[in-house]
Amino acid sequence: MQRALERAGSRVTGPRRTVAALINDRAAHFTAADLLDDARARRLSLGRATVFRTLELFSEMGLLERLDLPSGEHVYVVCAPRHHHHVICSRCGRTAEVADLGLEDVLAEAATRTGYQIDDHRLELHGLCPACRRRTGDPS
Amino acid sequence: MQRALERAGSRVTGPRRTVAALINDRAAHFTAADLLDDARARRLSLGRATVFRTLELFSEMGLLERLDLPSGEHVYVVCAPRHHHHVICSRCGRTAEVADLGLEDVLAEAATRTGYQIDDHRLELHGLCPACRRRTGDPS
DNA sequence: GTAGATGCAAAACCTTTGCATTTTG
DNA sequence: CAAAATGCAAAGGTTTTGCATCTAC
16 A cells, blocks of 8 residues: 555555555445544544545545445445446445456447447446355355 | 335335436436435425435335445436346446346356355446447447 | 424534645656 | 645535425325
8 A cells, every 4th residue: 555655645644544544444335424433543644534534535536436326325445446347245345346347238229229328327236245144044 | 107106005204206307317327416416406495304314215115226326426327127137338327127037057067166055146247238239439 | 182293493514715835747 | 844644523405304284086
């Protein structure tokens, strides 16, 4: 992460390290408020504005991505900077990334049918992660 | 819409008719605030809370769907109650619906690769609608 | 007549901004 | 040392809630 900041020409500061550390300790997706709470719980000084600014920075750098859950919540997930999609566990919030799913055909089909020129897309998959699946009734 | 309300066991009230009318007069996606502004502009009495409550009601009834744009804006679009996806014009906000795009294979592939049990998905397509395409430089 | 709907104003949120102060490179 | 980053508190915006008053059925 230090590397990434340097590469991006941004400064490596205490607060940014703190945010990075807090993110690292989170298993699943999180909100800005989550990090603020974590910081307070650990008695780490960290300003609200800094958290928002840092999340935005990390997102621009491609280290994070913001997802909008069906609930309307804005959550962030750690991810690789290439194009991909997220599979989100609706129970625990853990996410996995998938890429190259063969969406091209789907997009082409949509373009043909609607006449729209499709420039971008967002795909979110919701379900249960392997662990939550085991803990649930249905081991199908 | 009257029908839909009756079917759902909800009352057909003045404010709900007003909201439905305002929605009808909108060409593209809109926010709760948009409707409030429209109402004010037309000197229609309509409470803020009622707008939010009605949008929620219509959404539950499947007449509307709330989308979260990449910008973070919460917009609503009119749509049919079956499963489908939205193609959204990034210039004018007009939307089109598409269904049965052959996503099944994509979902199956994602499930296989991640081990998640995939229960639901959201796909948003962004681009230019035919009209905006024409008005833009690139008639490719 | 009564459950359901409304409107208002306040509360609750969430996110951004201005600006003086501190810190990094 | 200069530019960048921070923190605070305030502003801005959106959505929700409590409650007294209406109104559709």
